[in-house]
Amino acid sequence: AQSVTQLGSHVSVSEGALVLLRCNYSSSVPPYLFWYVQYPNQGLQLLLKYTSAATLVKGINGFEAEFKKSETSFHLTKPSAHMSDAAEYFCAVSVNFGNEKLTFGTGTRLTIIP
Amino acid sequence: DSGVTQTPKHLITATGQRVTLRCSPRSGDLSVYWYQQSLDQGLQFLIQYYNGEERAKGNILERFSAQQFPDLHSELNLSSLELGDSALYFCASSVGAGATTGELFFGEGSRLTVL
Numbered sequence: 001a002q003s004v005t006q007l008g009s010h011v012s013v014s015e016g017a018l019v020l021l022r023c024n025y026s027s028s029v030p031p032y033l034f035w036y037v038q039y040p041n042q043g044l045q046l047l048l049k050y051t052s053a054a055t056l057v058k059g060i061n062g063f064e065a066e067f068k069k070s071e072t073s074f075h076l077t078k079p080s081a082h083m084s085d086a087a088e089y090f091c092a093v094s095v096n097f098g099n100e101k102l103t104f105g106t107g108t109r110l111t112i113i114p
Numbered sequence: 115d116s117g118v119t120q121t122p123k124h125l126i127t128a129t130g131q132r133v134t135l136r137c138s139p140r141s142g143d144l145s146v147y148w149y150q151q152s153l154d155q156g157l158q159f160l161i162q163y164y165n166g167e168e169r170a171k172g173n174i175l176e177r178f179s180a181q182q183f184p185d186l187h188s189e190l191n192l193s194s195l196e197l198g199d200s201a202l203y204f205c206a207s208s209v210g211a212g213a214t215t216g217e218l219f220f221g222e223g224s225r226l227t228v229l
């Protein structure tokens with residue numbers, strides 16, 4: 001079965017600093033990987049997805065992630081943090097076996113320090 | 115706005131009771147998923163329906179059941195409620211069940227509090 005592990009349940013960065021949220025996956029078949037963001041009192045929203053095309057994936061709000069098969073990683077980055085980036089971020093994995101069930105990581109709460 | 119509608123947004127009830135959560139998927143989406151989000155368990159997949167039929171089942175308790183109706187809306191029924199069932203229940207929808215884009219569109223959730 002596939003799974004993802006998010007390292008760090010809480011991450012704090014200063015406004016303008018680099019954001020790095022870590023995600024490692026485990027899958028016996030080529031995975032599809034996703035980052036979702038959850039703002040307070042809202043549902044989850046797709047930030048970006050990797051579906052076996054380009055390994056560097058760009059998403060909304062200036063976020064990007066790189067798929068590294070050798071490291072089984074899909075870390076999320078943003079060059080310069082903004083106060084509005086404060087939210088909870090979830091990494092998720094899916095495999096192509098006939099449904100789109102996503103398995104989510106435990107989430108990383110990102111705090112931006114003014 | 116994701117296009118997925120969940121009702122009610124908040125629900126407070128007592129142990130032993132039964133509640134029904136409702137979800138209307140995005141227009142055109144055939145799949146509906148239910149997830150439970152709690153502080154100790156994180157986001158747990160409960161069940162998926164595709165065009166009225168159960169497609170995948172996750173960590174759904176026997177006290178819970180769901181269905182998807184011909185108009186594609188879905189209901190999640192929670193019975194014999196326990197304190198530990200207090201959580202945020204999300205519904206999500208997607209276009210199909212065999213495609214591989216994996217993009218799910220989430221509603222804002224129904225927050226259940228069991229007292």
